[in-house]
Amino acid sequence: MTTRVGIVGFGEAGAAIGAGLAEQGVPVTAYDLRFDGPDGRALRAAADRSGVAVAADIGSLASRAEVVLCLVTSAAAVAVAEALAPQLRPDHLVADLNSTSPELVRRVFDVIRPTGAAFVDVAVMAAVPPHRHRVPMLASGPGAARLATLDIGLQVEVLDGDPGAASAVKLLRSLLIKGLEALLLEFAVAAVPLGGADRVLQSIKGTLPTDWKELADYLLGRTARHGRRRSAELAQVAEMLRDVGVEPWLADAGARRLRWAAEHGLETRFRDRDPGSYQEVVAALRAAAAGADRSTPGAQ
């Protein structure tokens, strides 16, 4: 029997995964609160075009799927789990793809567990749209092995551990990537006006053999386009570190640095295109800062 998949939360990621599964013949049903809102008609039409059926409510979705993928926002995760729980049977598999904090995943698990349904914490390890349902996933919890063996084309790596373990790995990865991004940003806003930024990036190659200039271009490009979201991710990392008794000095500082960049209007400035270089990001920050802010680069 073909596995039937339900998708709760039909945003960018949910729609991309749904379309990918439907395209290879998996029966997919979606539900989103917004189906009944002002954009409902357009959203339902988009689902229809990609071969995804639309459920009238979350109960209908649960009755039409054995595997339920939750792709709602972190803020809605527990409420959605509470709405879903009464509809679940022990043969259901519920995968939480969107709760990035291990603590939140455990709260969702606490809601699902009494139903007897299997639960799995899924950390999505790359951007969904280009990969659709084949995006690399890291899974932990009682339902992880079952998710990995479903014959529907998912790319699942099973991680030993309870729900929360996969999300923890993802956040720890974010600490390094986004922390480095914030560090390079702080470096660049000081070094570009002082002169010698490229020289320093070049000189570091001796210690860390990576193309640091290319890395600065890439990571500050991510800041320019998605600084606010990436700052929020570092703030979640900080929360997790506090939960395990580590004061998140770097994580907090990094979140602050990326939020500072976002508050200087970078995402508006680079809405439609990536910046050409890290120097262009610094120039945009300096232009926006205009002397009002104590941390204005180059201001005395």
Added chain:
Amino acid sequence: MTTRVGIVGFGEAGAAIGAGLAEQGVPVTAYDLRFDGPDGRALRAAADRSGVAVAADIGSLASRAEVVLCLVTSAAAVAVAEALAPQLRPDHLVADLNSTSPELVRRVFDVIRPTGAAFVDVAVMAAVPPHRHRVPMLASGPGAARLATLDIGLQVEVLDGDPGAASAVKLLRSLLIKGLEALLLEFAVAAVPLGGADRVLQSIKGTLPTDWKELADYLLGRTARHGRRRSAELAQVAEMLRDVGVEPWLADAGARRLRWAAEHGLETRFRDRDPGSYQEVVAALRAAAAGADRSTPGAQ
């Protein structure tokens, strides 16, 4: 005529440079306040063994050298310049190798400039003892070109800019290297107890093609052996960033993280050997923390 070199400050770096120069036949005279202190006899004997002459005072040193290399601590830099200034002639070249803050270098320059002597800011870009006088130097200021063309075996790269420019480049480099070190440390103290530290380091290779595990071993090994000094360097970076109007959020956080490590007794624990891995550094921190500190890794 052979260039005669004077060395003010006969600590580890000064002694190594002096010995290297003397060995290849350069006439070298040294002066250190400690020559007249309790360890004076041993210090003077060491100078003698390496072929370095000992000056009775700073005036005698200035009369016996055209090139004066200052290798005193940052705290003593201005006082030494003030003692040296009355002894200088316009044909002297004074190189400041030890003032790491650009602001401090400029204060030293202000003391030397009225004498007519040429002044050069030198950033030493590697550990001195293994390289001795051939350690890579970055030089800026009016005397930079002259320092680079002296025929005494120095490895000098001239940087455009006033005194302070070379020190700024060195501090900016420290921001990246030691900031990354602090970031990896914060990562490791959370990730090792949570599990998955190696997995995350491995997964980052896709984004940043460096051996991150090796890098963590190396940088946390530096923290273990020299955390206090490296923390102080990041604190100097933070000061420089404030001077140019950039709030040093990452630099401050990094200085705090490395100081925190030093305060957990790492330098005593690893006095005689490098730790074998970053996990060993984390284990030592956890053993030392013993629950008293709010930021104890793994404590709730």
